[in-house]
Amino acid sequence: MALKIGDYKTEVHNDWCPGCGDFGIVNAIQMALSEMQIPRHKAAIFSGIGCSGKTSHFINVYGVHTLHGRVLTFAQGAKLANPEMTIIAAGGDGDGLGIGAGHFVAAGRRNLDLTYIIFNNGVYGLTKGQASPTLRLGEKTKSLPSPNTNYNVNPIGLAIASGFTFVARGYAYDVRHLKDLIIAAVRHKGLAFLDVLQPCPTYNDINTRDWYSGMDRIDEAQKQHSRIYKLEDTGYDPTVHYDSEPELNEKLTQALIKSLEWDTKIPTGVFYKNEIISQYERRIMDKIPNYMENPPSAQVISANGKPTTDISKILDSMSV
Amino acid sequence: MLNQTDISWLIGGPQGSGVESGANIFSRACAAMGYEVFGKREFYSNIKGEHSYFVVRISSNAIHSNINDITMMAAFDAETVFRHTDGVIKNGAIIYDSDLVATKVDEVHTLDDFFKERLVKYLDSKNKPHTIQGILDIAQERGVNLFPISFRNVLSTMADEANNPRLKGMVRMFNVLGVAFSLGVFGMPPETLLSSIDVIFAKKKAIAELNKQAANYAYNYAAAKFPNFANHLKPIEKKSGNLLVQGYQGTALGKMACGCRFQPYYPITPASDESVYLESNEILEVKENRPGSTVVVQTEDEISAMGMTIGGALTGARSATCTSGPGFSLMAEALGWAGINEVPIVITLYQRSGPSTGLPTRHGQDDLMCTVYAGHGEFPKIVYASGDIEESFYDTGRCFNYADVYQVPVIHMMDKFLASSVVTCKRFDSDKITINRGKLLDKIEGEYKRFELVPDGISPRSKLGLENGIFWNTGDESDEYGHISEDPELRIKMMDKRFSKLDYALDTIPKEEQAVSFGVFDYCVISWGSAKGPILDAIDMLKKENINIGFIQIKLLHPFPTAYVKSLLKNAKTIIDIEANQTGQLGILLKQNLEQGPDYYILKYTGRAMTSTELYDSLKNILANKAEKRQVLTHGA
Known part of the structure; x- marks a missing residue:
């Protein structure tokens, strides 16, 4: 029997603020799971700490709400031990690009086959609105005592530089487009990063829903000009098609240039996609040929309570 | 008087000069002749140049520790002579590079000022020049045999005779020359030397051949030149089924046997050897099944190692990580997460001396309180400590069972002393391990x-x-x-x-897994972890004088087995706490749980492992009623 969107919802009360962009992201994840018909027990949502950390409780698949900044470490551990699982990691911008930035970079280098979604709202919501790593220098969101003194991280650029092989951006209020991006990210063979612009209606009074939709940018004909546009509408080709340095460099460079666009033109869609770079799972298989069919979680380790691993050859080599 | 069946041999040299492989060749050769071996490596936090040394004790009886007395020293650099000559006993032997005799204290740049000052004072007090010759003269005066050999000349003559000029400049083989000279002076049959070289250099055939050629020549040279050392080593009856084990192999082999299949880790001394060894043996033979494997992942930090370990455990795979104090501190937050989420994981903790970086390559048992109280908030965990390498194999299996059965994180306490020891022990028996997934x-x-x-x-x-x-x-x-x-x-x-x-x-x-009693008498030692070895040997020395001292080794440190320990100590009148830290941490646990603290403490926190000799002396002080409540041990360079 086909799984419906409702099958991926839990009955847990959702206590996000009214109008929060997070609702759109959770809906998009549920829609994506349903569209891909992933059996509930074959999927796991890992989440960090903060408003976005609660995501795993709202989705009716395995849900692991981890520690602040550490979501990728837990998620990668599970994926390595059971590569059959479809794993989506979710967390905030402070979580993933502040306290967790080291893990972000290291995960990129590994390129395991999982998806990481950052709920990017420029603030630390749950601790009452401090500046997050993506807030621009000099901006003063409403609960900051003074303007932000740090330069912002460029999440798309950092992901590309770190080795993520699928890098995309979505918008929390464009749920269908976001759903399509999540599906593309999950289906991508390798580590996918999704930067989701997610207005925080309570603490970020700069990058609001109205700001993204360009309410302040009305031309003489009273036409509103949304800041957000889709890369795919411009004929942009994010994919590295063949294994050559010029091709790779061209695709990396165009993605980096696109990642710098902000303010009046904010690209969404897929910036970069490269399935030529080997997945980490493949690199393990180079050393352990039967890793995928016999990963750690599947291995038989005992019979009748006794070990079945035979270490006698190793012991022989140590005998005197 | 030299005891033929209990000999300690020291080899020293700059880090990177093959001290460790030299000691491994020596250990293996002696083990192959039937002797019990207990070796321990000391080294600085450095890659090349600083002083490292290895003491190998060999005996015809079971041994569990080092002693103070060195029977023979092989020194191919000046620093080894300066640092260790004083430890060589009367009638013992020093084999040294005769080209170095004029070397002055000031010319050895790796000698630190603290040691230099003590050394110069010592040489002055004996009216000796500040040279290698000076310190060797003092040794000779107290009856140490000196065996000078020009290492370079030996290489050069050998090169001429073999018509192989390449040999001339092979100073990298000084380590093997030192070993071969030693065994020549000991008059030991050379076959075991040569076969040991084959084993140690098994992956480098050409190097093995070159070393064997040099070793054979050096052996014959020393045997012919110095035939009269009183202390000759003869092969003795060999116990069958002994292994020669490197310290970190016990827990690693335990993990393979008991089904640990996932180990993320971050490099740290002295823990990473275990992970590297696991990865080197990542494909595993499985009875009547396809091959298994251990997925070993080097992570970006210990926080990640811990997060990944937990993630792995959530899939049902037995998962572990391995670290030392600084890394463990970083894991504390996630440890609490594993506690509240009831995730079975094992953290193998090879302690070293802290705090912070502390003495990063030296021994210590100062993380007991840190593990018992690790992590904020309150959550259940198990802290379990192994006393020696043989135990550590079986204890690894136990720790995974505890983790699975009680669904808690388990911290398996090891330490640097165990990690950098090389010992003979009974072949590990996987059939004695039980796997219980709870x-x-x-x-x-x-x-x-x-x-x-x-x-x-x-x-x-x-x-x-x-x-x-x-x-x-x-x-x-x-x-x-x-x-x-x-x-x-x-x-x-x-x-x-x-x-x-x-x-x-x-x-x-089971009670016998919680604590082990080696007998209880009026005077009773309590301890945990690697102090076990020197304690057993010291007690044995006292027994030979008809003095009985009890010993309770506590293995389960958290939750503390209060009732059982109380019952064990019922008939003890004087309790002596022995451990390698400053504050007597087991003593603190004892006071907390038994409402009765130790009467005496014997503590060591120099970063060097205890020797049985110094424990013997300290226990004698206590028996003679001459001891302070707290004795601090100092032996070791």
């Missing part, structure tokens, strides 16, 4: 609640990927499904459920 489910039907409130506190455990077994985890307090709840009444139920597992553990972990 309430891990393979199949689930009907409604499932991961944290169901059940009478014994241990809820049946699902794993990621299992049909009908969906659960939620959170570092927040949660309900039975694992969803966040801040309800005050539920909080009490969940806290009490988790903590009830510790009582259950104390009730169900």
